[in-house]
Amino acid sequence: GAVVSQHPSRVICKSGTSVKIECRSLDFQATTMFWYRQFPKQSLMLMATSNEGSKATYEQGVEKDKFLINHASLTLSTLTVTSAHPEDSSFYICSVRVTDTQYFGPGTRLTVL
Amino acid sequence: AQSVSQHNHHVILSEAASLELGCNYSYGGTVNLFWYVQYPGQHLQLLLKYFSGDPLVKGIKGFEAEFIKSKFSFNLRKPSVQWSDTAEYFCAVNAGAAGNKLTFGGGTRVLVKP
Numbered sequence: 001g002a003v004v005s006q007h008p009s010r011v012i013c014k015s016g017t018s019v020k021i022e023c024r025s026l027d028f029q030a031t032t033m034f035w036y037r038q039f040p041k042q043s044l045m046l047m048a049t050s051n052e053g054s055k056a057t058y059e060q061g062v063e064k065d066k067f068l069i070n071h072a073s074l075t076l077s078t079l080t081v082t083s084a085h086p087e088d089s090s091f092y093i094c095s096v097r098v099t100d101t102q103y104f105g106p107g108t109r110l111t112v113l
Numbered sequence: 114a115q116s117v118s119q120h121n122h123h124v125i126l127s128e129a130a131s132l133e134l135g136c137n138y139s140y141g142g143t144v145n146l147f148w149y150v151q152y153p154g155q156h157l158q159l160l161l162k163y164f165s166g167d168p169l170v171k172g173i174k175g176f177e178a179e180f181i182k183s184k185f186s187f188n189l190r191k192p193s194v195q196w197s198d199t200a201e202y203f204c205a206v207n208a209g210a211a212g213n214k215l216t217f218g219g220g221t222r223v224l225v226k227p
Contacts, residue, residue: 001159032213043203043217044157093157097213100145100164104157 002028002096004105012111013084021079021108023094029074030096035067038091038107050077050094084112115140115208119218127226128196134189134221136204145207146187147215148178152200160202163187174198196227 003026013019023033031052036044048069049057056069066088068080081088089112095102120135138144148160161172168180178189187204204218 004156034215043219044215046214046216049214095157095215100207100213101147101159101162102213102215103159104149106156 001101002026002030002098002103004094004096004103006092006094006105006108008108009106010109010111012113014113015085016083018080018082019084019110021081021092021094021110023077023079023096023105025075025096028096028098030077030098031074032097033071033077034095034097034102035069035077035079036093036095038093040091044093047079081110084110086112088112115206115216117204117206117216117218119202119204119221121221122219123222123224125224125226126194129193130225132189132191132194132198132223134202134204134223136187136189136218137185138187138204138206138208138216139185140206140208142208146178146180147205147207148172148176148187148189149203149205150200151203151220157203160189194223194225196225199223199225 005024007022033050035047038044047062050069050071052071058064071077093107095104116139118137146163149157150160161170163170163180171177176191201220201222203220205215
């Protein structure tokens with residue numbers, strides 16, 4: 001599999017500010033990473049597919065200008081929540097694709113006040 | 114679009130009881146099937162997966178799942194649960210047309226009473 005880390009694990013920010021979340025693949029060079037969000041007591045919803053060296057592919061209904069994804073290297077993808085609002089409060093989880101299997105990071109809990 | 118249904122939202126059982134969690138998907142073509150587990154306060158971990166071959170798949174921690182193509186099902190089982198199996202369990206499907214995207218079921222919260 002792959003070992004995936006995320007930073008920070010928790011972040012609290014004020015409404016209108018931007019927050020960057022990092023996803024690192026510690027032992028695998030990942031050309032593809034995925035970003036999900038998970039609302040309380042709900043399942044994971046795919047937000048976007050992050051491709052190294054190219055633009056991310058966003059799922060329908062996800063604002064690409066609000067959720068900026070950068071996959072600049074084979075071990076790092078970042079998700080920036082721009083102009084965050086309270087409704088963006090959620091648990092954000094990334095995953096790394098190793099052949100046909102995804103391995104998940106520990107998640108980042110974002111709280112927007 | 115593909116969808117995944119987990120019929121039980123909550124399951125409560127005692128230690129040593131048998132567990133079976135249902136998972137059905139809607140996609141007529143080739144699928145890859147997964148069960149992930151999320152222990153309290155921890156990240157999603159892969160329990161087992163099915164790509165092809167023997168439809169009875171054995172995973173970690175004594176779990177197994179059976180792929181029944183005619184029923185579009187991939188149910189998870191464990192003959193005798195332990196308190197440490199308390200977690201949330203997610204079924205996920207990767208269908209051919211969706212590339213490598215995973216569609217998750219709604220999850221089943223399992224509480225094992227000691």
